[in-house]
Amino acid sequence: MKVVVSIGGSVLAPDLGSERVRAHADVIEDLAAEGCTVGTVVGGGGVAREYIGAARELGANEIELDDIGIDVTRLNARLLIAALSEQAAPSPPEDYESAGAAMHRGDIAVMGGVTPGQTTDAVSAALAEYTNADLLVYATSVPGVFSDDPNETDDAQKFDELTASELVDVIAGLEMNAGSSAPVDLLAAKLIERSGVRTIVLDGTEPERIADAVRFGEHEGTDIVPEGADDQMTYWASDEQ
Numbered sequence: 001m002k003v004v005v006s007i008g009g010s011v012l013a014p015d016l017g018s019e020r021v022r023a024h025a026d027v028i029e030d031l032a033a034e035g036c037t038v039g040t041v042v043g044g045g046g047v048a049r050e051y052i053g054a055a056r057e058l059g060a061n062e063i064e065l066d067d068i069g070i071d072v073t074r075l076n077a078r079l080l081i082a083a084l085s086e087q088a089a090p091s092p093p094e095d096y097e098s099a100g101a102a103m104h105r106g107d108i109a110v111m112g113g114v115t116p117g118q119t120t121d122a123v124s125a126a127l128a129e130y131t132n133a134d135l136l137v138y139a140t141s142v143p144g145v146f147s148d149d150p151n152e153t154d155d156a157q158k159f160d161e162l163t164a165s166e167l168v169d170v171i172a173g174l175e176m177n178a179g180s181s182a183p184v185d186l187l188a189a190k191l192i193e194r195s196g197v198r199t200i201v202l203d204g205t206e207p208e209r210i211a212d213a214v215r216f217g218e219h220e221g222t223d224i225v226p227e228g229a230d231d232q233m234t235y236w237a238s239d240e241q
């Protein structure tokens with residue numbers, strides 16, 4: 001199976017903790033050892049938001065802030081590469097062709113950001129489309145996609161399943177500034193809709209949840225299903241043909 005795993009910065013590096021990076025690297029290594037071709041994209045986390053906040057106070061515009069965020073995502077990617085050692089391409093690919101080439105030769109590709117005006121969510125969706133991945137997993141800091149921000153709205157309801165176009169509708173109303181928070185960004189949602197890639201949004205704070213989703217399709221997050229998929233089991237079972 002070819003899988004792209006998007007590890008949110010809030011999950012990998014809310015602060016700089018090597019043990020957390022090691023735990024995610026172990027899961028990624030296990031999946032590769034089990035025969036998966038793995039591409040990973042990591043976010044900027046708390047450090048990115050500290051730099052973005054300081055630079056915003058200094059008068060940087062949103063594109064300049066995005067560039068700062070991208071640099072931090074690539075630093076986080078280097079942390080994960082350090083933990084993966086020889087199994088990972090030695091530096092964070094800065095475009096999809098380089099990442100795809102690394103995956104094609106059997107390396108684990110670990111990307112950060114690519115270009116301003118988006119987040120690593122879009123990078124993950126684009127890498128999944130570029131490599132014709134079988135599955136795209138977003139490991140974020142909440143248990144899936146909700147009707148509202150669950151950290152702001154007590155009665156926000158988690159979606160167990162959304163079509164890609166429904167996901168676009170949920171995300172479309174969220175702000176999009178450098179450092180803003182969303183389970184996936186709008187461009188990612190549109191790329192998922194266009195490509196039809198099988199996608200799961202789950203709480204990745206326990207890395208093993210990522211492995212269970214990849215191995216068995218088992219998770220407590222949100223399945224993003226193609227338009228017209230009649231039910232969850234049929235959807236997963238179709239993969240066995």
Ligand SMILES: Nc1ncnc2c1ncn2[C@@H]1O[C@H](COP(=O)(O)OP(=O)(O)O)[C@@H](O)[C@H]1O
Pocket residue numbers: 007008009010011043045139140141142144145146147148149150151152170174180181182183
């Ligand atoms: N509709 C929503 N569903 C889920 N989370 C949401 C939603 N709207 C906003 N959020 C916020 O998005 C956050 C996840 O985005 P982000 O902080 O960028 O995480 P990541 O590090 O995974 O990219 C959640 O912690 C939550 O507070």
Ligand SMILES: O=c1ccn([C@@H]2O[C@H](COP(=O)(O)OP(=O)(O)O)[C@@H](O)[C@H]2O)c(=O)[nH]1
Pocket residue numbers: 007008009010042043044045046048065066067068069070073112113114115116117118119120121123177178179180181
């Ligand atoms: O391709 C990218 C990836 C990231 N970013 C910037 O870097 C920040 C941190 O990335 P991301 O939001 O994906 O990190 P996470 O939310 O996972 O911590 C984003 O908010 C953007 O400002 C960007 O401009 N382009």
